[in-house]
Amino acid sequence: MSPLDQVVARIGAAIPGARVQILPNDSPSGQHSLLVDHEHAVAVAKFLRDDPDLQLDHLANVTGVDWLDATVKEKAKVRKVINGAEKEVEETLERKKPGFLEAVYHLYSIARNHGPVILRLRTGNRIDQVRVPSLTPIWRGAEFQEREIYDLYGIVFDGHPDLRRILMWDEFQDHPMRKDYVEPDDYEYEPTAHDKVLEKAKKHHTAADRPQL
Amino acid sequence: MRLNSTTLRNRSDWSGAVPIRPEYGWKIGWNGGSRASGIQTVTGTRTTHMQASDHPYLFLAVFLVVAVIFPLVPLGLARLWARTFSPPKPGPVKNAIYECGVESKGDAWIQFKSEYYLYGIIFLIFDVEAIFLFPFAVAFTNLTIGAFLAMMMFLLLLVEGLVWAWQKGVLTWK
Amino acid sequence: MSIDEGLRSELSRQGIFTTTLEGLYNWGRRNSVWPLNFGLACCAIEMIAASMARFDLARFGAEVFRPSPRQADLMIVAGTVTKKMAPMVVRLYNQMPEPKYVIAMGACAISGGPFKQGYNVLKGIDRYIPVDVHIPGCPPRPEALLHAFMTLQRKIDAQKLSGSDRARHFDAQAPSEFPIPQYGQHDLEPPRNEAVWRPPAMRRGE
Numbered sequence: 001m002s003p004l005d006q007v008v009a010r011i012g013a014a015i016p017g018a019r020v021q022i023l024p025n026d027s028p029s030g031q032h033s034l035l036v037d038h039e040h041a042v043a044v045a046k047f048l049r050d051d052p053d054l055q056l057d058h059l060a061n062v063t064g065v066d067w068l069d070a071t072v073k074e075k076a077k078v079r080k081v082i083n084g085a086e087k088e089v090e091e092t093l094e095r096k097k098p099g100f101l102e103a104v105y106h107l108y109s110i111a112r113n114h115g116p117v118i119l120r121l122r123t124g125n126r127i128d129q130v131r132v133p134s135l136t137p138i139w140r141g142a143e144f145q146e147r148e149i150y151d152l153y154g155i156v157f158d159g160h161p162d163l164r165r166i167l168m169w170d171e172f173q174d175h176p177m178r179k180d181y182v183e184p185d186d187y188e189y190e191p192t193a194h195d196k197v198l199e200k201a202k203k204h205h206t207a208a209d210r211p212q213l
Numbered sequence: 214m215r216l217n218s219t220t221l222r223n224r225s226d227w228s229g230a231v232p233i234r235p236e237y238g239w240k241i242g243w244n245g246g247s248r249a250s251g252i253q254t255v256t257g258t259r260t261t262h263m264q265a266s267d268h269p270y271l272f273l274a275v276f277l278v279v280a281v282i283f284p285l286v287p288l289g290l291a292r293l294w295a296r297t298f299s300p301p302k303p304g305p306v307k308n309a310i311y312e313c314g315v316e317s318k319g320d321a322w323i324q325f326k327s328e329y330y331l332y333g334i335i336f337l338i339f340d341v342e343a344i345f346l347f348p349f350a351v352a353f354t355n356l357t358i359g360a361f362l363a364m365m366m367f368l369l370l371l372v373e374g375l376v377w378a379w380q381k382g383v384l385t386w387k
Numbered sequence: 388m389s390i391d392e393g394l395r396s397e398l399s400r401q402g403i404f405t406t407t408l409e410g411l412y413n414w415g416r417r418n419s420v421w422p423l424n425f426g427l428a429c430c431a432i433e434m435i436a437a438s439m440a441r442f443d444l445a446r447f448g449a450e451v452f453r454p455s456p457r458q459a460d461l462m463i464v465a466g467t468v469t470k471k472m473a474p475m476v477v478r479l480y481n482q483m484p485e486p487k488y489v490i491a492m493g494a495c496a497i498s499g500g501p502f503k504q505g506y507n508v509l510k511g512i513d514r515y516i517p518v519d520v521h522i523p524g525c526p527p528r529p530e531a532l533l534h535a536f537m538t539l540q541r542k543i544d545a546q547k548l549s550g551s552d553r554a555r556h557f558d559a560q561a562p563s564e565f566p567i568p569q570y571g572q573h574d575l576e577p578p579r580n581e582a583v584w585r586p587p588a589m590r591r592g593e
Contacts, residue, residue: 167471167507168471168507169470169471169570170570171570171571171572172570172572172573173572173573174506174572174573176506176507181506183504183505183506184573184574184578186510186574186578186579204586298548298549298557299485299556299557300557300558300559302485302556302559302562302563302564304481304563304564305564306478306481306482306564306567307481307482307484307563307564309478309482312455312456312457312479312482313475313479314474314475314476314478314479315475315478316478
């Protein structure tokens with residue numbers, strides 16, 4: 001398979017206006033991924049599947065990621081005037097990084113025996129802009145996994161043929177795999193009462209029967 | 214000569230030696246009413262007075278009574294047991310019709326696609342064909358060329374039907 | 388309804404066997420426990436193994452796995468009970484005729500096991516239905532299930548026909564159906580049946 005930047009260039013040539021960005025992966029695996037914009041996601045996916053050099057016909061895995069709002073600390077060198085003299089000082093800058101939800105698609109080619117190519121679709125934020133286009137029309141195997149991501153992360157897939165909860169019951173309101181999910185407080189005695197578990201346990205016991213832990 | 218049901222049941226016992234001939238001796242008990250006191254039986258020159266237990270169809274009556282009592286007694290005992298010890302505890306869930314844990318929704322009278330039956334019939338034809346193929350395969354080396362041709366003709370007819378159904382689009386599930 | 392033990396053994400030495408109605412009744416029941424044929428997770432594989440020739444559950448008269456709750460005496464809750472599955476399990480239990488028994492098989496069925504702090508697994512089926520025998524293990528070996536069967540047989544054998552301590556199914560006031568939990572917005576509602584199960588008080592150092 002041609003390198004990822006060539007793939008991006010060919011996508012750009014085939015689909016005008018598609019914004020595809022390479023997200024580098026610094027780990028030893030070096031599995032860089034492609035961030036695709038919503039408008040052209042289906043067209044890009046179709047190109048990846050049908051292009052004779054790529055033929056990414058096998059969708060191995062779809063998963064979700066929850067990125068919370070974060071503050072990123074960056075060290076930067078800033079020129080400042082200190083005591084009348086201009087100096088170059090290293091300063092720590094805090095940058096707010098808004099959270100979002102992400103759907104990750106791992107693609108392989110069975111016909112040409114290569115892969116993976118990793119596609120990422122990101123939502124606008126974690127609260128009200130949680131829609132991404134569904135790739136089920138391209139890879140039928142995405143159907144249940146997108147339902148699972150909808151169930152557990154709350155990403156709404158536009159164009160999905162049957163978007164219902166798949167693991168939890170229909171009346172369920174939460175998205176349990178989100179990092180800010182709070183599980184129902186039906187806590188009782190646990191054999192390992194440590195830290196947060198201990199704090200919870202204390203709330204459920206009156207002063208009389210509260211153990212001396 | 215005493216007869217009882219055991220000897221009567223075994224025809225070889227009373228065919229030769231026993232001087233009873235039904236065509237002029239017997240009165241069949243049931244249409245003669247309940248003649249429990251015994252039946253006068255004419256056997257040639259002798260007249261024998263028989264006991265009630267001698268009636269040849271008595272064992273049937275006994276069998277009938279036992280057949281009724283045999284299931285009734287345990288049923289009655291179970292009923293008695295339930296009345297004495299086990300209180301009945303019916304309930305809406307326990308009496309529900311469906312019994313797989315899921316609540317039933319809607320009507321049981323739903324419509325099936327007619328293609329399903331075509332599928333079913335085609336499956337059945339080839340299922341039955343397999344039954345013919347097994348003995349054919351077992352006896353294959355000893356068969357004459359005529360038998361072989363007959364079997365091939367049989368297969369051809371079925372396959373022809375399959376091809377026809379295929380072309381009609383029956384095998385495509387829409 | 389009791390007979391002197393010495394007299395009984397003397398009689399049996401003479402070839403006369405005596406029993407009580409209670410003994411006869413319990414003898415019949417404990418040797419024909421029919422389990423309900425269902426499995427929820429990997430423990431069910433061990434349950435199947437226990438019913439096969441090597442471990443041979445048939446020795447205990449329990450080989451007749453019934454596909455319908457109406458014909459079953461025993462519910463083996465073999466495996467993880469998810470919150471989505473819990474109402475079905477309780478409904479099946481409710482549809483079983485009295486007397487009925489429950490074996491909770493494996494860590495998940497008795498407490499939620501490794502999934503206890505998760506969002507989707509019930510923390511033990513004993514929150515909704517009365518459990519007679521708990522088997523720990525992940526999964527328990529077939530021998531453990533056989534042990535549970537023998538324990539259940541001892542329990543059945545000890546049940547009384549009459550008196551205040553008579554078996555539960557003889558008590559007209561004892562419930563035969565238990566409330567089925569409903570799917571709530573965040574959890575099953577109610578999260579437990581207080582009449583059946585209460586969280587144990589946490590005490591230490593006593």
